[in-house]
Amino acid sequence: MAPKFASQGDLAEKKATFSELAEGVYAYTTEGDPNTGVIVGDDAVLVMDARATPVAAQELIDEIRGVTDKPIKYVVLSHYHAVRVLGASAYKADHIIASAMTRDLIAERGQQDYDSEVQRFPRLFQAVGSVPGLTWPTLTFSDRMTLYLGQREVQLMHIGKGHTKGDIIAWLPADKICFSGDLVEYGAAPYAGDAYPTEWPDTLTRLEALGAEKMVPGRGEALTDPAQVKEAIALTREFVSLLAESARAGVAEDLSLKETFAKTRDVLKPKFGDWVIFEHCLPFDVSRAYDEAKGITDPRIWTEQRDLDMWASLQD
Numbered sequence: 001m002a003p004k005f006a007s008q009g010d011l012a013e014k015k016a017t018f019s020e021l022a023e024g025v026y027a028y029t030t031e032g033d034p035n036t037g038v039i040v041g042d043d044a045v046l047v048m049d050a051r052a053t054p055v056a057a058q059e060l061i062d063e064i065r066g067v068t069d070k071p072i073k074y075v076v077l078s079h080y081h082a083v084r085v086l087g088a089s090a091y092k093a094d095h096i097i098a099s100a101m102t103r104d105l106i107a108e109r110g111q112q113d114y115d116s117e118v119q120r121f122p123r124l125f126q127a128v129g130s131v132p133g134l135t136w137p138t139l140t141f142s143d144r145m146t147l148y149l150g151q152r153e154v155q156l157m158h159i160g161k162g163h164t165k166g167d168i169i170a171w172l173p174a175d176k177i178c179f180s181g182d183l184v185e186y187g188a189a190p191y192a193g194d195a196y197p198t199e200w201p202d203t204l205t206r207l208e209a210l211g212a213e214k215m216v217p218g219r220g221e222a223l224t225d226p227a228q229v230k231e232a233i234a235l236t237r238e239f240v241s242l243l244a245e246s247a248r249a250g251v252a253e254d255l256s257l258k259e260t261f262a263k264t265r266d267v268l269k270p271k272f273g274d275w276v277i278f279e280h281c282l283p284f285d286v287s288r289a290y291d292e293a294k295g296i297t298d299p300r301i302w303t304e305q306r307d308l309d310m311w312a313s314l315q316d
Contacts, residue, residue, distance in 0.1 A: 005311050006120035006280045013123075018063040019222055021214050022175045024152070026067070027222035028060050032188050032276030033124065034083050036060055037170065037179040038215045041149020044073035048179045048216070049169050050088035050135065052117075055127030057087030074147065076156060077137065078181025078218070079164045080105045081194075082117035083124055085135040097145065098137040099158045101166030109301045110134045116302045120280070160203030161196040162240075163218070165298070167203075171210060180230075186220030186232040188276040190239050191286030192300045197244035197292055204237045205209035219276060242267055247289035260284045261314050283314050 003009070014031040021027055024040035037048035038060070045064060051057045058315040064072065072091045077084060077098040086243075088096055098106075111134060118125045139145075147154045155171040163182040170179040182191065183203060192200075208230070223229045225303065246267050250260030264286045270276055288299055288309055300306075 003279050003315075005308065007124075007277060008120070008122055010121075010277075010280075011123050016059065016063075017221075018060075018066075019194040021177055021202065021216070021222060021224065022172075024068075025172065025175060025177055026063075027216040028063060029216075029220070029222055033221050034182075034217050035218060035220070035222075038064055039149065039152065039154060039170070039172070040068050040070060041152040041154075043150045044071065045070050046074040046076060046147065046149060046154060046170075047072060047091055047093070048076045049078050049084045049181065050075050050086070050091065050098050052121070052124040053057040053087050053127045054085045054130040054132075055087075056124070057090035061090060064104065071199045076170060077102060077135070078169070078179070078183075079167050080113065081164075081182075082108060082114045084123060084181075088135040089132050096135065096137045097139045097141075097156065099166040099168045100142055101158070102164070102168070103166075105136050105142050105164065105166055106134060110242035112303045115304050116307055119304050119307065125275050148278055151248070159206045161166050162203040163191065164194050165196060169207065171212075176211060176213040177215065178207070178210060179216045180207065180218060182218030183207060184215065184217040184232050184236050185275075186217045186223060186228075186235075188217075189218035189272060189278040189281040189285075190236055191277070191281045191284065192240065192243060193281070193288050193302060195240075195285075195288055197240050197247070197285075197289045198239045200244075201237045204240075208233050231277060239268065243285055243289050244292070247293040248284060250290060251293040257287060257290050258314050260290050264289075283311055286314075 016030045026038040028036040039046040073094045075093040075096045080102045145156045213226045215229045246264040
């Protein structure tokens with residue numbers, strides 16, 4: 001039996017965990033669903049990634065109000081994907097911050113991504129009617145921006161292409177805590193449908209050089225010691241590197257996308273097949289890596305119809 005498209009069969013509710021990593025620094029994790037971070041400063045709160053809808057965002061706001069009544073002044077978007085950004089309006093923040101490249105991607109393909117992801121993730125978008133439209137950053141930067149929440153320093157950095165070309169991380173130098181967005185996953189398959197698989201490992205090397213002792217990855221549990229952080233980075237790097245290598249081999253052997261998908265699945269499944277959303281991500285991952293190996297530098301835009309056509313073309 002062919003697998004259900006993307007995550008349309010993943011309808012079971014997930015348990016949310018709101019955990020404190022350091023004083024005033026929190027991870028909101030939901031058993032492999034997209035993670036969110038919260039940083040409470042002296043005078044304001046920053047939220048890292050907004051959740052998929054305003055209704056979902058309100059669940060996080062309720063957790064925040066359990067620990068502080070300080071205003072939520074900043075929402076930071078690690079990248080442009082709908083599951084990360086469409087809940088932003090609920091926070092009523094003074095500023096929504098992203099990289100300049102992320103804003104460009106929203107302008108170029110934000111609506112198509114919105115429509116595509118709603119189709120892929122019905123459970124995460126159950127309250128899609130609460131979304132007022134695309135989320136637009138009010139502040140952007142190229143490489144680095146530093147925010148001071150009173151005495152608490154938060155560095156926002158674009159350190160290279162990876163999951164998308166506009167990914168940013170949040171780094172707390174005093175606490176050595178990193179919010180990686182989907183540049184790093186833990187127990188969840190990296191999504192590479194809009195990625196740069198060949199460049200991603202080098203970006204991870206730059207991230208690793210920060211020396212984070214704790215990390216909130218894009219998906220998976222919060223990482224609370226340096227060994228876990230290193231493991232998560234290493235496994236993400238291994239997955240992406242094997243993906244890129246397999247796609248290059250398929251193109252070099254003049255294999256079709258379907259043949260390359262089958263071979264890549266054989267390479268990755270033994271070690272990574274039990275990771276969350278592995279079967280969802282892999283068709284999109286191989287499609288993008290195959291394009292890159294054929295010289296298509298930037299990811300093609302996914303649409304509702306392209307998603308379905310690609311998925312059908314890879315099934316036996």
